[in-house]
Amino acid sequence: MEKETNTLQEVIDRGYDSLAAKGRLLATYVLSNPDKAVFMTTRQLAAAVGTSEATVIRFVRQLGFKSYALFISALRDLIDRKLTLIERGNIRPPVKSGDDEELLRLVHQDVDDISAMQKGVDLGVAKEVRELLKTASQVYVIGARLSFSSAHYLGWTLSKIRSNVTILNGSDSTAMDRMVFAPGGSLVVLIATSRYPNELIRLGKIARRQNMKQVLITDSTACPLAQFSDRVLVAPQQSIPFLGNPVSIISLIHYLLHTLASGMGDGLKAHQEQLEKAYMENDTWFN
Secondary structure: OOOOOOOHHHHHHHHHHHOOHHHHHHHHHHHHOHHHHOOOOHHHHHHHHOOOHHHHHHHHHHOOOOOHHHHHHHHHHHHHHHOOHHHHHHHOOOOOOOHHHHHHHHHHHHHHHHHHHHHHOOHHHHHHHHHHHHHOOOEEEEEOOOHHHHHHHHHHHHOOOOOOEEEEEOOOOHHHHHHHOOOOOOEEEEEEOOOOOHHHHHHHHHHHHOOOEEEEEEOOOOOHHHHHOOEEEEOOOOOOOOOOOOHHHHHHHHHHHHHHHHOOOHHHHHHHHHHHHHHHHOOOOOO
16 A cells, blocks of 8 residues: 555545444544554454454455554554654653663664664665765755754765755755755755654755755655655654654664765765865864
8 A cells, every 4th residue: 555645544534434344443443542552463452342353454454554564554653743742751651660771671662763774774765865965966955853953964974975065954944045046956855753844844845846856864654745755765663752763764874874975986085185174274173
């Protein structure tokens, strides 16, 4: 099924009338209690509505999902966009009794996120993204709110590899002015994490109207910017983040930058020699 263009809400709304009575009960329960259903096994979900596991699997397949895991992933995408900070706090795991236990839990969560990114990333698309980053006449890297930290990391480090890199904060209204007058042939790289700020979506639409190439780095294929981006790289979350977690996106960006740098040849050395000369002339670093 096309998760890129259909949220779980839309899928259920469209298929609701064709579901059997038990299927409708499951649909109603899932949409009414998404924060509970997202953590349930097939057996637990079946018990919650008084039906069988076979009915749950049939319900999932009727909606167009090949597996229950994909259904839960779509449910996670849905609630991740809808949950407020307070609601996220209510469903997050309790803090462990000791600092060492909590540190271990969070580290394991980060490792799981990075591992999911590594297993799921499309290396062919990553190669195409590197080529765009290498050859574009001008690169604009844009993030907003939480994703601006990741965008700044990408843009700042990319500027150590090539010239003509501009970092824009999508929450700054002047970013729109910069995009409107961006030169032809520019590449726009958008970093978007849930809950997907409207200001970032507006900038993506401007880039599309300007016929600029557009790369999206995000945490879900359900990101609304995916539908009008030329290339999409996804670093998925394995849990619903309470305060936001950019770890897997940063890891993906780290990979892109290092593999890009390794393919720049003599141009990288010349670029960095010029930078070091400027640093020395302006006494940039503490000595």
